[in-house]
Amino acid sequence: MKETSMNSGTSAISFTSVTKSYEQNGASFEVLQGITGEVKQGDFVMVLGPSGSGKSTLLSICNLMKTPDEGEVYIHGKEVRDWNISELRRTVGLAFQSAPVIDGTVRDNLSLAEKLHQKQLYTPEELARLTGLSDELLDRSARDLSGGQRQKLSLARTLSNPSSILLLDEITSALDPVSALEIEELIIRLHQEKKLTVMWVTHNIEQAKRVADTIWFMADGRVLETAESGVFFTDPKHEAAREFLKGGTR
Ligand code: ADP
Numbered sequence: 001m002k003e004t005s006m007n008s009g010t011s012a013i014s015f016t017s018v019t020k021s022y023e024q025n026g027a028s029f030e031v032l033q034g035i036t037g038e039v040k041q042g043d044f045v046m047v048l049g050p051s052g053s054g055k056s057t058l059l060s061i062c063n064l065m066k067t068p069d070e071g072e073v074y075i076h077g078k079e080v081r082d083w084n085i086s087e088l089r090r091t092v093g094l095a096f097q098s099a100p101v102i103d104g105t106v107r108d109n110l111s112l113a114e115k116l117h118q119k120q121l122y123t124p125e126e127l128a129r130l131t132g133l134s135d136e137l138l139d140r141s142a143r144d145l146s147g148g149q150r151q152k153l154s155l156a157r158t159l160s161n162p163s164s165i166l167l168l169d170e171i172t173s174a175l176d177p178v179s180a181l182e183i184e185e186l187i188i189r190l191h192q193e194k195k196l197t198v199m200w201v202t203h204n205i206e207q208a209k210r211v212a213d214t215i216w217f218m219a220d221g222r223v224l225e226t227a228e229s230g231v232f233f234t235d236p237k238h239e240a241a242r243e244f245l246k247g248g249t250r
């Protein structure tokens with residue numbers, strides 16, 4: 001079981017009235033309809049909500065993979081558009097289901113930060129150890145890894161930067177249950193040992209029950225409900241959340 005996280009009370013991520021629209025078939029579609037909320041340093045938040053509710057968009061505006069239309073997003077108190085973009089992306093790590101790897105060996109993948117920024121926090125050996133990848137894999141082609149190993153590699157690459165915030169978008173969705181549990185344990189350990197702030201989108205309700213401290217429930221581009229995990233799962237306040245938990249609208 002995970003220990004309750006230490007909460008310093010300082011803001012890691014803060015959203016104020018954030019909106020974002022996409023053009024779809026010539027019409028404008030508002031995917032985020034005014035998001036306001038705060039994730040404190042050291043928090044472990046899981047974001048739940050039906051497909052299309054804006055979860056991925058919400059994560060991707062935190063490191064400017066996408067740009068908000070209106071409103072502000074503050075990372076450690078500084079608005080995303082005021083950050084140097086490469087500093088922002090080194091601070092806010094974003095990992096996806098697809099766990100992209102570069103051509104070459106596992107070691108090449110784990111030396112990328114050194115190559116790009118001439119600095120990295122850990123050696124490839126240390127990164128492998130940190131994420132539970134065996135040393136023997138270092139000289140293998142990254143393309144030959146299993147899904148679970150690729151996901152560990154992708155997380156290890158994120159950790160080679162001084163990330164203090166980890167954004168995870170459905171990272172275990174393509175994995176078998178055993179690999180998914182290993183990744184869960186890894187994230188919990190990193191959260192505790194490295195004092196990382198975690199914001200994790202999942203569609204796996206059992207996973208959210210196992211690991212979340214706090215749940216953000218999204219529907220139609222809004223955060224409908226923010227609650228302590230135990231409270232959310234036993235007593236969701238909104239009908240949409242109750243429907244979601246029954247499995248009606250995943
Ligand atoms: P979720 O992660 O909750 O499924 P998303 O944030 O991915 O939701 O997207 C919400 C909606 O926005 C989806 O219905 C999708 O069709 C639309 N959308 C996402 N990205 C784009 C894009 N680049 N261009 C147009 N529409 C998009």
Ligand code: MG
Pocket residue numbers: 055056057
């Ligand atoms: Mg998504």
